Amino acid sequence: MKVHIHELSTSDYAHVIALARRSLSDPVDERLIRRLLAAEPAARPELHVAAWRGQHLIGVALGSVRRHDDLLTGGPRLLAVDPAWQRRGIGARLLSELEQRLQAIGVHELRVGNLAPNYLWPGVPETNLAMQALLAQQGYELAGETLNMTVELNGRDWLAGIDPKQWSIRRARYGETDLAAWAGERWGAAWQWEAMQAVSVDPPTALVAERDGEYGGFACWDVSGFWGTFGPTGVDEALQGHGLGRTLLCATLAAMASAGYRQIEISWVGPQAFYTRIAGARPGRICLLYRKPVTSLAGPIERDLPQRQP
Structure with a gap:
């Protein structure tokens, strides 16, 4: 046949x-x-x-x-x-x-x-x-090539010592399309799509940093890659360097741990040293681009x- x-x-x-x-x-x-x-x-x-x-x-x-x-x-x-x-x-x-x-x-x-x-x-x-x-x-x-990194979630209180510096860290709302539009304006269509995926499920798989009704940053999980994948995450350029990225990372890892994940993967890693220092991330799979x-x-x-x- x-x-x-x-x-x-x-x-x-x-x-x-x-x-x-x-x-x-x-x-x-x-x-x-x-x-x-x-x-x-x-x-x-x-x-x-x-x-x-x-x-x-x-x-x-x-x-x-x-x-x-x-x-x-x-x-x-x-x-x-x-x-x-x-x-x-x-x-x-x-x-x-x-x-x-x-x-x-x-x-x-x-x-x-x-x-x-x-x-x-x-x-x-x-x-x-x-x-x-x-x-x-x-x-x-x-x-x-690209690098993914892995993080062990067990045995650590991810919320300990987080200082949001007057920013409110909350879970995104279901259907919060304003967040996707905000991400798209700053980081392009791919991140807009991923943020939209995060707010299209209930409960949403995104956290946002907000102050006086304005977004300062966001972090997603389970939007691209396999289940248990962290990212993307971004902080407004004017607010970088003040710990908001660290706060969003730790708060998101706490949310993923609460969802039952024991180990997660950070996909397509850029700042490797940041993830190692804050989360103890280790090099994971390498993927080749053709x-x-x-x-x-x-x-x-x-x-x-x-x-x-x-």
Whole structure:
């Protein structure tokens, strides 16, 4: 029986969830995979493609498009193949199909990693040697790396000694879209999307620093990455250097501990020394970033994009 590549439909989501559970090394659940599928900003359904053998889903590629300044970029936020079908060229076929579809909508550069928001890993985990080999085979070049850090939450009172310096630290309100807009004005569309995700669940997964009705900073968790991921967090530039970031970090870690997390991951870390000093964070997984110029493809495709019928 042949393997066919088709566009996903919403009726296929249960198959994708089951495939992710079989094929990913990190634990996933239905809610996490549905976020990855359905919450995609500026979603393009034609970029969700899957490999089928009869009625059995054996591989999937979920594509994203992001704009960085004037550069339209895109690539897979998830590429997964059933373990029983790995090393048979399924991943290469899915990636090539996704590349052609991205080229058809005008993407200038192909990326694997560096496609925030709505990701599981910031890039390719350095332990995923099979994915690295596939990307090298497909002509991708290494473009950098990111670091995640881990924090043990047990055995520490995260609220001890916090001095908010006249700032009120509170949980964001459900549907508090003003917070998302404020974050977007200062840090861009990716953080706006992540803050919106945080206030779209009840209870929200964000804390804010507020004084006289004005925001000074915020911190989120469980908005990108796997469950138990801290970030993003930011403090207004005019208020930095006065301990508000430390207060938000510790208050958020206390909230995550209360939610039942024993260990958390800080994704896509910038200030490593800060997280080590304040939270005792340790280096965790390294993720590799890849890119490939669209000019290396054969040329734009001009064909209908098939959709599998439910």
